[in-house]
Amino acid sequence: MATIPADTRLAPGRAAAGRLRAVIKAAREAPQAAVVILGGLMLVAIFADLIAPYDPTLPVQGANVFDPPFWMEGGRAMTLLGTDFQGRDILSRLIHGARVSLIVGLMGTLVAGSIGTAMGILSGYVGGWVDQIIMRVTDAWLALPAIVFAIFLAAMVGPSMWNIIIILGAVYWTRYARVIRGEVLTLREREFVKLAEIAGASKWRVIKRHILPNVMNTATVLASLTVGVVIIAEASLSFLGVGVPPPQPAWGLMLSEARSTLMAGQWWLTVFPGLCILLIVLATQLFGDWLRVRLDPQLRNL
Amino acid sequence: MNSWWDNVAKGVALLGLSIPGFWLGLVLILVFSVWLRWLPTSGAGDWRHVVMPALALGWYFAASMLRLTRSSMLEVLGSEYIKLARLKGLPDVVVIAMHAFKNALIPVFTLAGVNMVVMVNAAVIIEVIFAWPGIGRLLYEGIFQRDFPLVQGVVIMAGFMIVGINLVVDILYAFIDPRIRLTR
Numbered sequence: 001m002a003t004i005p006a007d008t009r010l011a012p013g014r015a016a017a018g019r020l021r022a023v024i025k026a027a028r029e030a031p032q033a034a035v036v037i038l039g040g041l042m043l044v045a046i047f048a049d050l051i052a053p054y055d056p057t058l059p060v061q062g063a064n065v066f067d068p069p070f071w072m073e074g075g076r077a078m079t080l081l082g083t084d085f086q087g088r089d090i091l092s093r094l095i096h097g098a099r100v101s102l103i104v105g106l107m108g109t110l111v112a113g114s115i116g117t118a119m120g121i122l123s124g125y126v127g128g129w130v131d132q133i134i135m136r137v138t139d140a141w142l143a144l145p146a147i148v149f150a151i152f153l154a155a156m157v158g159p160s161m162w163n164i165i166i167i168l169g170a171v172y173w174t175r176y177a178r179v180i181r182g183e184v185l186t187l188r189e190r191e192f193v194k195l196a197e198i199a200g201a202s203k204w205r206v207i208k209r210h211i212l213p214n215v216m217n218t219a220t221v222l223a224s225l226t227v228g229v230v231i232i233a234e235a236s237l238s239f240l241g242v243g244v245p246p247p248q249p250a251w252g253l254m255l256s257e258a259r260s261t262l263m264a265g266q267w268w269l270t271v272f273p274g275l276c277i278l279l280i281v282l283a284t285q286l287f288g289d290w291l292r293v294r295l296d297p298q299l300r301n302l
Numbered sequence: 303m304n305s306w307w308d309n310v311a312k313g314v315a316l317l318g319l320s321i322p323g324f325w326l327g328l329v330l331i332l333v334f335s336v337w338l339r340w341l342p343t344s345g346a347g348d349w350r351h352v353v354m355p356a357l358a359l360g361w362y363f364a365a366s367m368l369r370l371t372r373s374s375m376l377e378v379l380g381s382e383y384i385k386l387a388r389l390k391g392l393p394d395v396v397v398i399a400m401h402a403f404k405n406a407l408i409p410v411f412t413l414a415g416v417n418m419v420v421m422v423n424a425a426v427i428i429e430v431i432f433a434w435p436g437i438g439r440l441l442y443e444g445i446f447q448r449d450f451p452l453v454q455g456v457v458i459m460a461g462f463m464i465v466g467i468n469l470v471v472d473i474l475y476a477f478i479d480p481r482i483r484l485t486r
Contacts, residue, residue, distance in 0.1 A: 145420075145460050151441075263343070270325075271329070
């Protein structure tokens with residue numbers, strides 16, 4: 001460890017600056033559309049309270065229910081995208097809905113990724129009966145239809161945003177566990193792991209210093225592909241009435257509320273939230289594809 | 303590859319994977335039932351009731367299969383036996399339709415099996431939207447009426463369907479690809 005010549009070691013400040021430069025360089029290469037959409041939505045979500053013209057949970061003063069968007073007859077400039085069945089501003093609800101979708105998408109992916117990666121490493125590195133148990137559990141998990149399972153859990157524990165995050169994390173972790181276990185099985189036989197073991201490193205240290213950093217690329221690629229899936233799953237659950245509870249604005253919930261008046265032809269209630277979901281998932285897909293090619297050539301054909 | 307047609311296909315696939323099926327269902331109802339009044343909004347009956355649920359359910363899977371077929375075709379077209387077939391002087395149509403496509407179908411076929419399993423999932427929401435009297439909606443109602451024996455029954459049945467589909471796909475493999483012989 002101490003044999004590295006002093007002059008080749010980077011000063012902490014220079015290392016951080018180098019990393020920052022690498023991030024900026026990577027952001028330049030990433031697909032522009034995806035970065036713009038994701039970055040824009042993130043800003044919208046963070047500053048939702050400042051951007052949104054009205055309170056998303058209360059009817060707009062002076063507006064009617066089912067006001068159409070401003071370019072249609074009867075539409076007004078005060079409610080740009082119209083109002084819903086309670087006279088609430090659609091645009092404000094969409095802006096606040098971005099927050100819900102992004103939080104659930106990112107946190108749900110984080111929960112799924114953490115559980116899955118931990119299980120995968122444990123299963124692959126420890127092996128033996130631990131491996132057997134974890135793999136049989138993932139098999140059983142994969143045999144259950146994911147959305148059905150999530151609906152069932154959500155109906156049991158009751159609707160709330162944080163419950164949904166935990167449920168979706170608990171449903172989608174198996175994918176990580178499988179892939180990462182496979183990766184760890186090959187890593188375990190590599191020389192640097194063997195040498196670390198011979199040098200007397202504890203199992204915990206080997207996992208922390210040698211295994212985990214080497215599976216992070218795969219985990220990141222999987223995560224970027226999971227975000228979109230989790231966002232659609234959240235919208236589905238909210239749509240079915242077991243997700244984010246009203247009056248909180250979530251895109252899936254807005255679609256669900258729009259469904260009861262769909263036959264009356266108030267299309268703006270249905271079209272706008274759906275377009276938002278489409279946009280965010282499209283952006284994560286593009287970004288995930290790019291990340292996959294960049295970080296892990298082996299996963300290219302997945 | 304890299305022609306305008308390829309770009310269109312890639313675009314369609316990307317869009318297909320990003321559109322939530324249940325939203326597509328709602329938009330279809332809006333267009334074909336509310337505005338054009340061509341198709342009934344919900345329920346089961348003759349073929350007209352099947353069109354929209356099938357489209358809404360199949361959309362995502364069509365996109366994923368398009369993607370896989372594309373990459374699979376590219377891989378097969380680069381292989382030795384395709385070069386040989388071309389060298390023999392076979393016309394392009396024969397090479398692509400008879401030699402390449404058949405072999406490119408193998409991974410697509412696996413995906414079709416996996417997709418059928420995943421469809422059990424997606425079908426719940428589509429059945430709820432179109433009031434289709436299937437097991438998906440049965441399950442949905444069971445959950446909300448706290449009828450847990452019913453829910454357990456449907457979930458176990460779905461599990462059996464998944465295992466069954468996987469088995470059938472494995473067996474059909476041997477018929478499609480003579481290189482694969484299931485040995486113990």
